Amino acid sequence: MAEEERFVLITGSAGGIGRACVSLFAEQGWRVIGVDKDDYGKNFPQNGLFIKADISRSDQFPMIYEKVTATTSTLKALVNNAAVQVSKPLVETTVEEWDMVLATNLRPVFLSARYFHPLLVKAGDSAIVNVSSVHAIQTSTNIAAYAASKGGILALTRAMAIEFARDNIRVNAVLPGAVDTPMLRSGLDRGHLSGPTMSDRLDNLARKTVNGRIGQPAEIAQSVFFLADSSRSSFMTGQALVVDGGATARLSTE
Numbered sequence: 243m244a245e246e247e248r249f250v251l252i253t254g255s256a257g258g259i260g261r262a263c264v265s266l267f268a269e270q271g272w273r274v275i276g277v278d279k280d281d282y283g284k285n286f287p288q289n290g291l292f293i294k295a296d297i298s299r300s301d302q303f304p305m306i307y308e309k310v311t312a313t314t315s316t317l318k319a320l321v322n323n324a325a326v327q328v329s330k331p332l333v334e335t336t337v338e339e340w341d342m343v344l345a346t347n348l349r350p351v352f353l354s355a356r357y358f359h360p361l362l363v364k365a366g367d368s369a370i371v372n373v374s375s376v377h378a379i380q381t382s383t384n385i386a387a388y389a390a391s392k393g394g395i396l397a398l399t400r401a402m403a404i405e406f407a408r409d410n411i412r413v414n415a416v417l418p419g420a421v422d423t424p425m426l427r428s429g430l431d432r433g434h435l436s437g438p439t440m441s442d443r444l445d446n447l448a449r450k451t452v453n454g455r456i457g458q459p460a461e462i463a464q465s466v467f468f469l470a471d472s473s474r475s476s477f478m479t480g481q482a483l484v485v486d487g488g489a490t491a492r493l494s495t496e
Contacts, residue, residue: 273290298350306357320371351395399414465485
């Protein structure tokens with residue numbers, strides 16, 4: 243491995259924000275390792291590595307670790323992006339659904355840190371970027387499990403930043419707002435938006451942001467990259483970077 247090569251591991255790499263991150267890091271000359279339970283397709287960077295795995299299963303991590311370490315002995319950045327969402331009232335959410343959301347969204351942030359900490363230490367001046375959500379700080383109806391998991395990520399980000407500072411690893415979180423992804427569209431029927439069609443509900447959602455539009459995955463990827471690249475964010479750690487078109491800046495009563 244050439245000394246100047248920078249490896250990044252991105253979970254949830256086949257999703258909307260994940261794919262945007264894969265593309266951006268590759269464009270910037272990083273070598274990308276992607277992990278997702280779904281197939282990525284034929285467009286994954288040729289000099290990278292895609293690992294099909296379900297990170298909600300803790301027994302998958304030894305296999306992921308083995309494949310990563312067969313490719314590189316260092317990681318310059320780790321992006322914890324994988325997530326699922328259950329859109330239903332709290333009292334109708336089953337224990338199995340609750341556990342599945344936390345096992346997918348929150349627990350892998352802890353497990354990936356445990357497994358890949360030595361690779362991040364060896365790389366030096368490295369970073370972990372956890373993709374949380376505005377639901378960690380402001381939330382809405384029928385999304386309690388998701389909000390709890392994203393709030394947990396935000397608290398875990400701060401704890402990791404404190405513990406890993408001595409290892410020269412920065413840890414920050416990105417909190418996306420409404421971003422046009424398959425997850426967003428699938429959750430638009432939970433009753434918080436009016437409109438008979440998907441287009442109507444998207445338009446109504448866009449009007450709730452200060453910018454008057456929904457974000458794009460590439461815009462979130464830029465924020466993730468900013469936090470991952472120490473030449474851009476070397477004095478940031480333990481922080482929550484909200485990227486929501488100004489939605490959380492406006493009073494709900496306005």
